[in-house]
Amino acid sequence: MKFALVLASVLLSPVALADVYKCVETDPVTGQKRVTYTNTRGAKGCERLSEDLPVSSVPGAAPAKKPGASSPGAFPRVSSDDQRARDAERRKLLEGELAAEQAALEEARKAFAEADAVRYGNERNYQKKLDRLQPFKEAVEQHERNVEALQKELSGLR
Structure with missing residues (x-):
């Protein structure tokens, strides 16, 4: 041993x-x-280096961050009144987009219902009708997702 x-x-x-x-x-x-x-x-x-000098391979400590220094000193500050005005303008813009998206959703639903009410003679196989309706269905689903996203964003505003 x-x-x-x-x-x-x-x-x-x-x-x-x-x-x-x-x-x-x-x-x-x-x-x-x-x-x-x-x-x-x-x-x-x-x-x-001479052999009698000790060399440490341990990395030094990272410099400590200051508690309130999340942004550079020259970063522009916005007054609370300006920020409230910006928030109000953003809310107004999002509400306008939401109204336009809801109108587009209603129109897509109407187009889907109209296309669904018609059955052509060459659509004896029901799958052919489903294939023809698929773009209408996808448009409705896309508008529903957009409305949901806009509502979620509006609910997150102050």
């Missing part, structure tokens, strides 16, 4: 004692220097 431990430590020791290089690179955009540590000799700017 002891022999296996000694053998493993001898085999792994070159890995543990590998050379460590400190590379300093300058970012061409910001001009800031960035330091990286590696076990392989990289491009220019890398120098071998």
